[in-house]
Structure formats: structure tokens, C-alpha cells
Amino acid sequence: MFLFGFHVRRVISRHITVGVGPIPDFSRSLGHRSLLGAVLSVAMRYSCAMPLADVHAHLTHERLLPQLDAVLDRAERAGVGSIICNGLNPVDNQRVLELSQRYPIIKPAFGWYPVDAVLADMRRGGDDYPDQRDAWEADEAIGWVAEHVDRAFAIGEIGLDGYWVKEPYWDAQEAAFRRLVALAMDADKAIIIHTRKRERRALEILLEMGAKRVDWHCFGGKVKLARTIAEHGHMLSIPANARRSESFTRMLQTLPREQLLLETDCPYLGPDRDADNEPANVARTAQYVAELWGTTVAEVEEQFAGNFERLFRVRP
Numbered sequence: 001m002f003l004f005g006f007h008v009r010r011v012i013s014r015h016i017t018v019g020v021g022p023i024p025d026f027s028r029s030l031g032h033r034s035l036l037g038a039v040l041s042v043a044m045r046y047s048c049a050m051p052l053a054d055v056h057a058h059l060t061h062e063r064l065l066p067q068l069d070a071v072l073d074r075a076e077r078a079g080v081g082s083i084i085c086n087g088l089n090p091v092d093n094q095r096v097l098e099l100s101q102r103y104p105i106i107k108p109a110f111g112w113y114p115v116d117a118v119l120a121d122m123r124r125g126g127d128d129y130p131d132q133r134d135a136w137e138a139d140e141a142i143g144w145v146a147e148h149v150d151r152a153f154a155i156g157e158i159g160l161d162g163y164w165v166k167e168p169y170w171d172a173q174e175a176a177f178r179r180l181v182a183l184a185m186d187a188d189k190a191i192i193i194h195t196r197k198r199e200r201r202a203l204e205i206l207l208e209m210g211a212k213r214v215d216w217h218c219f220g221g222k223v224k225l226a227r228t229i230a231e232h233g234h235m236l237s238i239p240a241n242a243r244r245s246e247s248f249t250r251m252l253q254t255l256p257r258e259q260l261l262l263e264t265d266c267p268y269l270g271p272d273r274d275a276d277n278e279p280a281n282v283a284r285t286a287q288y289v290a291e292l293w294g295t296t297v298a299e300v301e302e303q304f305a306g307n308f309e310r311l312f313r314v315r316p
Helices: 002-016 035-045 065-077 090-102 116-124 138-151 167-187 199-209 223-231 246-254 279-293 297-312
Strands: 052-057 080-086 106-110 154-161 190-196 214-217 235-238 260-262
Touching: 052 214, 052 260, 052 279, 052 297, 065 080, 065 279, 080 090, 080 154, 080 279, 090 106, 090 138, 106 138, 116 138, 116 167, 138 167, 154 167, 154 199, 154 214, 167 190, 167 199, 190 199, 199 223, 223 235, 223 246, 235 246, 246 279, 260 279, 260 297, 279 297
Parallel strands: 052 080, 080 106, 106 154, 154 190, 190 214, 214 235, 235 260
Antiparallel strands: none
């Protein structure tokens, strides 16, 4: 029943959101068939279409949470079947868990943002971070993830950050990263990576530890390094601002298609510069990918659904 309802919604969404064309005029062809029969007929033509997935979202964000029901409704209408909501710290992870219990479309990822991983040390050292959120000690933050790992769809976002974090804190940041990677691997969970200015070092650690089920979210390094990451079997998820990003466009054009996923990083990095991003916008990215690859949106959806299944071991 869920799949039937999903595909009926896709009939409308594929015409409106993706821009396939006008909604079919049932009134001219109904004959003795009921309207429901006509809808069923059209829905069956799209029944092979795969749901899309947003593998990196922040639905707990204050700009999205108050309108979450509407955000999720728009996502479903756009053809999104799964949204991985990534946690940043114990409080955010708890909110992610609670949302996943209320909304089946939301898949919980528990993490510890790389800046948060050393924020307590930074404040003790007189170095602060513009976001005035609570700081956590490593044992408490990583302990929360360990305690709830069986309920996690994935572990993330975790990683290394050299933009906000100065070099004296890098060893502590790496230590926390290693503990979280090990925890994910022991629990056989996929890992969602955030890196900034320390991409190569993050890759070295992941390869050293033998991590294979990895997605690099919103990769900001050089495209050449992205190719190396893909060659090692890791995924890279492309955000919804791809059409206006030369780097993400090049990744979509040149990286192996089987190593790519879609994300939004909402409410950031949307296709419209002055508007909040949301999961529905992965449909617009899929349309852009179809243009770049010279193929159909349905084939793009199938490719990304297969990639999602290989990493997370379920269909979106």
C-alpha cells in the first residue's frame, strides 16, 4: 500500500517537480473506466521508478523543524523515499532519534561534528567558535553514540576540520575521529564524513583503518582527490547547489556514476541562493544529472537507488 501510494504521488510529482510535462487529461480517455482506474494505469507506467534519497540533511535545524510536516510532505511529493538526518552532538543526536521514531522517512545518523569534537579544548585554550553551542567531552559524546549505535542507520557526521580548528587541536580531533570510525566499523554501520581543509588526512585514516562503507558529504577538496576517494570504493554525495557549482558539476561529469549519491545538507546549499534548502530539492539535482549524463530521470533514479543500496544495504 505504501508503494502504491508512493507511485501515485510520483505521477503528479514527476510532472510538476521534475518537469516531465502536463498532467495527463484523464477526462478525454476515461470511457467506461473510473478515474481511479485511470490513475492506476498511469501509476503503473511509473511503478519502476525508484524513490530518491537525501543522504545528508539537518531536519533538527531551527529553520526547518517548525515546518517539518510541510517539508516532509514536499519531499514525498518530489519522490523522496528516505532522508538521512545527521546529528552533530548528543543533544542533536537525541532529537534526530526522536524524529526518526515519529517519521519513517527519516533515517537517523548519529555523529559528533569535527569542531564539536574539540570545542571544549578550544575554549579552554582561548579559541572559540562562532556558534555558541554546548561543548562536550569526548567520553560523553562518543559514549552516547556507542550506547545508541544499534538504533543508528549510519554514523555521521564525523570527520576532520582544519578551517575552524587550529593545528594544536588536530591530534585530539583525530583521536575522536578514530574512535567513532572504529565504533561504526564494529557495529557494521556506514559512515558519513565531513571534512574541511583536511580531506587527504581523513582519507589516510580511513584507509589505514580499513573503512569501506563510507560517504563523503559535500566534498570540498580538489576533484582529483575526489577521484582517488572514488577509486577506493567510497561514495561522494553531491548537494543541491550542483547546478551553480563548477566543482560539483565536474564531479557529476567525471566521477564513476556508481560512486555518487545525492544530498541537500539542508537548510544550506540549496539550488536557489536566497532560499532555505530542503530534501525535495534532490529531485532538481536528479534532473540536472539527467541533463549532464544525457539520459532520463528514471535511469538517474535507478542508478542512485542502486548506489544507496550498496552503501546502506536497503533500498531508499
